[in-house]
Amino acid sequence: MQTVLVPEQTLNVSHLADVVVVGGGPAGIAAAIAAARNGSSTLLIEQRGYMGGMGTAALVPAFCPFTDGEKPVIRGIGLELLEIMKREAGESYYDRFKQQLDWVPIDVETLKRIYDREVLGSGAHILFHTMVEQVLLKDDAIEGIVIVNKSGRTVVKAKLYIDATGDADLAALAGVPFQPKDDNGELQPGTMCYVVAGADKARFEKFLEETGEQRHLENIVSKAQQQGDLPAGRKRISGMAWITETVVGFNFGHLFGIDGTNTSDLTQAAIEGRQLIQTQIRFLRNYIPGFENIHLVHSGDQVGIRETRRILGDYTLVVDDYISARTFSDDVARNSYFIDIHLANAQSTMTIKHLPKGYSHGVPYRCMLPQGKSNLIIAGRSVSSDRPVQGSLRVMPNCFAMGQAAGTAASIAAELDIGFRDVKIQELQHKLIQQGAYLGDTPGVESTTLQGGTVVFAEECEDSDHQ
Ligand SMILES: Cc1cc2nc3c(=O)[nH]c(=O)nc-3n(C[C@H](O)[C@H](O)[C@H](O)COP(=O)(O)OP(=O)(O)OC[C@H]3O[C@@H](n4cnc5c(N)ncnc54)[C@H](O)[C@@H]3O)c2cc1C
Known part of the structure; x- marks a missing residue:
């Protein structure tokens, strides 16, 4: 160098x-x-x-x-x-x-x-x-x-x-x-969180109630992963926070191998994170009742770093x-x-x-x-x-x-x-x-x-x- x-x-x-x-x-x-x-x-x-x-x-x-x-x-x-x-x-x-x-x-x-x-x-x-x-x-x-x-x-x-x-x-x-670092040098993954508008909480909850689906929709996530509509990794939709009846924050999905003290890693994670959000939005619109009309309003200024x-x-x-x-x-x-x-x-x-x-x-x-x-x-x-x-x-x-x-x-x-x-x-x-x-x-x-x-x-x- x-x-x-x-x-x-x-x-x-x-x-x-x-x-x-x-x-x-x-x-x-x-x-x-x-x-x-x-x-x-x-x-x-x-x-x-x-x-x-x-x-x-x-x-x-x-x-x-x-x-x-x-x-x-x-x-x-x-x-x-x-x-x-x-x-x-x-x-x-x-x-x-x-x-x-x-x-x-x-x-x-x-x-x-x-x-x-x-x-x-x-x-x-x-x-x-x-x-x-x-x-x-x-x-x-x-x-x-x-x-x-x-x-x-x-x-x-x-x-x-x-x-x-x-x-x-x-x-x-x-x-x-x-x-x-531990023997494997492992770090927790990062997550690019985001907020969507246009969701329908009542419709989503009715769907969960009627189908007996767990809140985390594991079956649906697994089906989407098998069909290539979601990447492998997290098995549930997690970190869903309803701010209003139509606005929801998501902490869903992981970006692996990111060191948050390395600017190249942060750059790559920001770019990949935004791509992953698009995949997730498509998944939510197509698979989950109540999310058909969602619109992405905000993604993180940076990838979330846990460790x-x-x-x-x-x-x-x-x-x-x-x-x-x-x-x-x-x-x-x-x-x-x-x-x-x-x-x-x-x-x-x-x-x-x-x-x-x-x-x-x-x-x-x-x-x-x-x-x-x-x-x-x-x-x-x-x-x-x-x-x-x-x-x-x-x-x-x-x-x-x-x-x-x-x-x-x-x-x-x-x-x-x-x-x-x-x-x-x-x-x-x-x-x-x-x-x-x-x-x-x-x-x-x-x-x-x-x-x-x-x-x-x-x-x-x-x-x-x-x-
Ligand atoms: C994806 C994800 C999901 C999480 N989910 C939850 C959850 O649901 N609930 C919960 O309570 N916690 C959650 N956490 C954990 C929690 O958000 C963080 O661990 C917590 O915010 C750490 O607080 P902190 O004050 O130590 O650091 P941070 O929140 O990281 O704040 C550090 C601040 O320092 C600034 N800064 C950094 N370096 C410099 C510098 N060199 N010069 C000037 N400024 C600098 C940053 O801009 C930032 O504002 C989650 C974390 C992640 C990444």
Whole structure:
């Protein structure tokens, strides 16, 4: 490969803040709101012209459960934003979903507007259309980050940095170590999600009722696959979210072999994803009553990415912690979502493992702290975990909770001029609980409430209902 020596450049410092959050997905939004509400001057940097991450940019159609089947375990800022979206998405939307906390469909345009307002309302500043290009290091600390946008290249300096890019981009630029890939180097597939209008919910439901077809229409999918009208892979129509009686979001079908940190892969997936949507629309129109007249109104700005880098943190959350519903002394969130690993190739199967209703495990602060860096914290789907736990922790409600924890920790650290590892965990937990987060019935008391043991995932394989 050819190389070029790029000349050194003196750059202006365009922004100074206590806390910089890179990435405006669920983790970054909650982090910025928490840091700003707790008094830190906060800047959120986002590559797109709006926030929401996968839930808006990739059109992921619904929020995963906020509850453990019995009670909400994701509370605080995430739950607050969910309730605001329900109220502002229109009367009929509110009537349908006001009682619901699990699998609430996403009204993308309402959500984008709410995120703008709520992040700005917290006192945080936003810089859209901006990517982080370089990290300036001094010893174990980040001194500044080089950003690039239409206005050119500048430096942003802060006391504390929150990486909420989903891909741990900031951590990668800072040289943080990552978890090794598993033996097969497998990653979950991507999905190009989309929204259609012109569907007929009543007709569709009547068809299901009359034919006794399962909601997922497995027989029809299998027939279409045999006739070459759908590609091999996912055996069900899943991830269907009715936003209105005629508008439906889809998270259906997979794009295999995509590394979301590789731009060529993302490019190829965008092109293939749009082609796959055309195939699926034809299938829906021809095979499924209620979908005869659908019209594609929007596909993701990018392919949805479920899994990329996982950092190596001070603690790595592993599947045994998950299945034993472990509580840690430094918990900053709880997770009850099932382990949900999508097939890595068309011949493979889904891997699903549920906790019993009412159970959750703790998410320790240490799994957000990257080894070797004092003023950097990671929030969202790239925290330190093994693959199975990432398959559970990655969903949006959890990312809100981890984001709130990261932002709150940053505000404590900024005030005291200390690094993330020097934050007193009891103070952080106390603040989180005071500000609405749920850390279990006995926060900070180490325990395991379920029998652990070896998990044989193959026995648990089935397809996921939604996402
Ligand atoms: C197809 C699919 C279906 C899913 N289904 C569901 C579901 O039904 N329900 C659910 O709750 N979850 C679902 N998930 C999981 C969930 O959407 C994501 O895991 C979650 O959004 C991760 O949140 P995050 O904040 O960590 O990162 P993201 O949502 O990925 O947000 C990261 C943000 O950072 C920005 N960014 C990234 N890199 C940079 C950079 N270098 N500089 C500046 N900005 C940057 C991005 O533009 C983005 O806005 C699904 C995911 C996929 C892909």
